[in-house]
Amino acid sequence: MLQNNPELKSKIDQLWNKFWSGGISNPLTAIEQITYLLFMKRLDELDQKRQADAEFTGETYASKFEGRWIPPEERNWPVMEQRPIDKRSLRWSEFKRMQAEEMLQHVQGKVFPFLKDLNGVESNFTHHMKNAVFIIPKPALLVEAVKTIDEIFAVMEKDSQEKGQAFQDIQGDVYEMLLSEIATAGKNGQFRTPRHIIKLMAELVQPQLGHKIADPACGSGGFLLGAYQYIVTQLAIKAGTTNLTPDEDGFKRTSVAAALTEKAQAILASSLWGYDIDQTMVRLGLMNLMMHGIDEPHIDYKDTLSKSYNEEAEYDIVMANPPFTGSIDKGDINENLQLATTKTELLFVENIYRLLKKGGTACVIVPQGVLFGSGGAFKKLRQLLVESCDLKAVITLPSGVFKPYAGVSTAILLFTKVWGPKEKVTQPATEHVWFYEMASDGYSLDDKRTKQEGFGDLQDIIAEYHARSPATDTDRTAKYFMVPRAEIADEKNNFDLSLSRYKEDVFEEVQYDAPGVILDRLIQAEVGDVDEAELAKVQSGIVRELLELKRMVG
Numbered sequence: 001m002l003q004n005n006p007e008l009k010s011k012i013d014q015l016w017n018k019f020w021s022g023g024i025s026n027p028l029t030a031i032e033q034i035t036y037l038l039f040m041k042r043l044d045e046l047d048q049k050r051q052a053d054a055e056f057t058g059e060t061y062a063s064k065f066e067g068r069w070i071p072p073e074e075r076n077w078p079v080m081e082q083r084p085i086d087k088r089s090l091r092w093s094e095f096k097r098m099q100a101e102e103m104l105q106h107v108q109g110k111v112f113p114f115l116k117d118l119n120g121v122e123s124n125f126t127h128h129m130k131n132a133v134f135i136i137p138k139p140a141l142l143v144e145a146v147k148t149i150d151e152i153f154a155v156m157e158k159d160s161q162e163k164g165q166a167f168q169d170i171q172g173d174v175y176e177m178l179l180s181e182i183a184t185a186g187k188n189g190q191f192r193t194p195r196h197i198i199k200l201m202a203e204l205v206q207p208q209l210g211h212k213i214a215d216p217a218c219g220s221g222g223f224l225l226g227a228y229q230y231i232v233t234q235l236a237i238k239a240g241t242t243n244l245t246p247d248e249d250g251f252k253r254t255s256v257a258a259a260l261t262e263k264a265q266a267i268l269a270s271s272l273w274g275y276d277i278d279q280t281m282v283r284l285g286l287m288n289l290m291m292h293g294i295d296e297p298h299i300d301y302k303d304t305l306s307k308s309y310n311e312e313a314e315y316d317i318v319m320a321n322p323p324f325t326g327s328i329d330k331g332d333i334n335e336n337l338q339l340a341t342t343k344t345e346l347l348f349v350e351n352i353y354r355l356l357k358k359g360g361t362a363c364v365i366v367p368q369g370v371l372f373g374s375g376g377a378f379k380k381l382r383q384l385l386v387e388s389c390d391l392k393a394v395i396t397l398p399s400g401v402f403k404p405y406a407g408v409s410t411a412i413l414l415f416t417k418v419w420g421p422k423e424k425v426t427q428p429a430t431e432h433v434w435f436y437e438m439a440s441d442g443y444s445l446d447d448k449r450t451k452q453e454g455f456g457d458l459q460d461i462i463a464e465y466h467a468r469s470p471a472t473d474t475d476r477t478a479k480y481f482m483v484p485r486a487e488i489a490d491e492k493n494n495f496d497l498s499l500s501r502y503k504e505d506v507f508e509e510v511q512y513d514a515p516g517v518i519l520d521r522l523i524q525a526e527v528g529d530v531d532e533a534e535l536a537k538v539q540s541g542i543v544r545e546l547l548e549l550k551r552m553v554g
Contacts, residue, residue: 011152012178018148022141031178032280033136034145035287040111041149042291043118044092064118065091071113090114096146100139107142108134119296128282128301192219193321193365194401194449196249196441196458198226201319201363203251203462204393204414207231209267211316214355216304217348218274221285223319224299225292228272229253235260249442250455273315274299305347306332313357313420321365322348324408338421341377345370349381349413353389356417361392368396368409372498382495386485387428388419393465395436396499400445428485434468435499436461436480476504519550 019030047064054061068084075082088094090111095103116129136142207213207227215223233244233253244252260268272294276282282301289297302309305328324345333342339350345367352362370378371394385391393414399407418429442456443449457479464473464480473482483502489495493502512518523546 008152008155011148011155015145015148015152018141018144022144023137024135024141028280029135032132032284033134034149034178035284036112036115036132036134037145037149039287039291040107040115041092041153043115045153047091048093063087069114069117071110072117085110085114087114092146096150100143103146104136104139104142107136123296124298124300125286125290125296128279128286128299131279132283193222194441194443195222195226196251196443197365197397197401198222198319199230199249199251199253200458200461201365201412202226202230204412204465205317205319205361205363207317209235209264209271211271212273212314213271213317213319214273214275214315215318215320216275216351216355217320217322218276218285218299219278219281221274221288221297221299223321224272224274224285224297225289227317227319228268228289228292228294231268231271232260235264248451250459269294269296270298272298275302275304275309277301277303303332305334305337305344305351307334309334310336312336312354315355316357316360318352318355318360318362318364320348320352320362322352324367324406336421339377339380341375343377346377346381350384353384353415353417354421358417358420361414361416364413365397365410366413368411368498370413370497371411372496372501379495382497383489385413385415385497386430386433386488386495387425388421388423389415389417390429390431391415391433391497393434393436393468394497394499395438395461397438398440398445400449401441403445403447403449428489430485430488432470432482432484433488433497434465434473434480434482435502436464437499437503439479476502477506515553516550519546519553522546523550 015034016030019025019034024030024033043064050061051063053059065087067087069087069090070082070084089106095106095111098106112134116132117126119125136145201223205227207230209231213224213227215221218224230253236244236254237252241254244254246252272289274285274297276285276299279301282299285299286297289299304311322344328342328344328347330342333347334351336354337347337350339346341347349364349366349370352364356362370381373379391413393412395412395414397410397412399409401410402408416429419425436457438457438461440452440456442452442454442458444452461480468480468482470482470484473480475481481502487493487502488497513521523543526543526546
């Protein structure tokens with residue numbers, strides 16, 4: 001992982017600095033342009049590997065760089081006027097040898113249009129790449145970027161061979177490192193979810209092959225990727241893989257789906273669905289998943305809270321970190337949402353409940369205000385989670401988890417849909433709610449988020465959640481415990497879900513020395529070891545005051 005490879009991190013920092021000095025200072029713009037280059041490089045390498053594998057096994061493989069390509073704008077021209085391009089010239093390994101001016105013109109005019117058209121006119125990827133632009137302005141910057149990316153891939157290959165980590169995983173780490181450079185929250189409160197928190201949530205939900213999985217505010221696709229990696233890892237373990245070593249957070253993961261059957265790969269590819277209202281993030285999410293081996297991701301540009309989005313009861317799993325502190329135009333809110341509010345943190349949770357199939361499970365990050373807010377919409381949402389859903393867990397996170405983006409205190413809600421929105425609840429679905437107070441996620445809680453020794457509470461949360469029991473998790477002074485629904489729903493608590501509402505504080509009795517003993521200690525600190533006669537001669541004002549105070553207390 002990157003935290004353990006300073007050479008790799010240094011190369012990525014160099015890449016950032018080159019874009020900055022080359023005139024691209026907006027982090028999101030830089031990431032988008034770097035992503036295009038990484039994608040070109042990865043596409044060439046994957047194609048060559050698949051060609052070699054096919055030759056070794058005797059199978060047939062149609063290279064993406066075989067034959068000739070006609071740019072879309074020329075396809076309706078008469079044949080004699082078309083200018084077909086030899087696809088081999090579009091390979092990274094070919095154009096990287098060009099001179100600077102020629103390379104920039106070639107990548108801008110041929111390679112990038114080919115990339116946008118990669119999966120065919122009708123594909124989701126081509127649709128969202130339609131308005132993408134390649135804006136690296138200087139030949140020298142492109143040459144330096146290509147050189148640095150080649151160096152990054154060389155380090156990744158070396159790391160893969162020496163440490164046994166799958167190359168695809170390392171490449172994913174590199175991409176996640178780039179994404180982590182977006183160090184400011186969006187205007188509607190969007191910010192990147194730490195990948196170890198996503199892995200934690202995947203371990204809690206345990207998605208399976210065949211589950212239809214969604215993130216209605218997917219950003220760069222982190223939760224979809226987390227679900228994908230969890231499923232692939234579990235399939236690899238079932239198939240007998242034993243050489244997976246835990247990462248620095250204690251999770252065993254692999255992204256490599258090559259060993260899966262064609263049927264399993266097809267099922268997995270059709271399982272992941274994401275939506276976002278930022279077109280740039282949609283493109284980043286598409287390429288993020290494609291660089292992890294998912295050829296045709298289902299990520300689309302949609303506002304999932306608006307009237308134009310009508311999906312309901314579609315998904316087995318929803319994992320999300322929806323925008324906090326945002327609001328939506330009241331006239332554009334989907335009329336199927338019943339909460340009388342424009343607060344996105346509440347509307348998203350209600351919408352996630354609606355998106356779940358009956359029996360489907362959601363794992364969602366919310367600001368802690370959702371747990372105890374006194375407004376009518378807050379209470380109605382919590383009542384919905386307790387009565388129409390089996391609210392399994394409330395896990396509070398320390399406020400530094402989302403630094404440097406924000407210091408907001410958050411919590412993870414884990415719930416399973418039991419009653420539909422149009423059904424009468426004849427019996428509340430929740431019996432007990434499991435609470436856990438995370439003190440550490442294994443990283444410092446300041447802006448630097450430095451890796452600490454150990455895993456914090458991550459692995460403990462997973463073990464204790466899956467072993468939870470109302471019979472044993474009764475100690476309200478511990479970091480985790482269970483609370484019966486009746487107590488949460490009673491008149492006193494009124495569906496309050498804040499952990500502090502139910503946790504019992506422990507006060508230890510402390511024995512203090514007598515005042516005279518404490519004063520003797522202070523006097524000795526001032527004058528040292530002297531007898532009574534010498535002490536009487538001391539003229540220090542502090543000592544005189546201490547002696548007077550000692551006579552007063554006796």
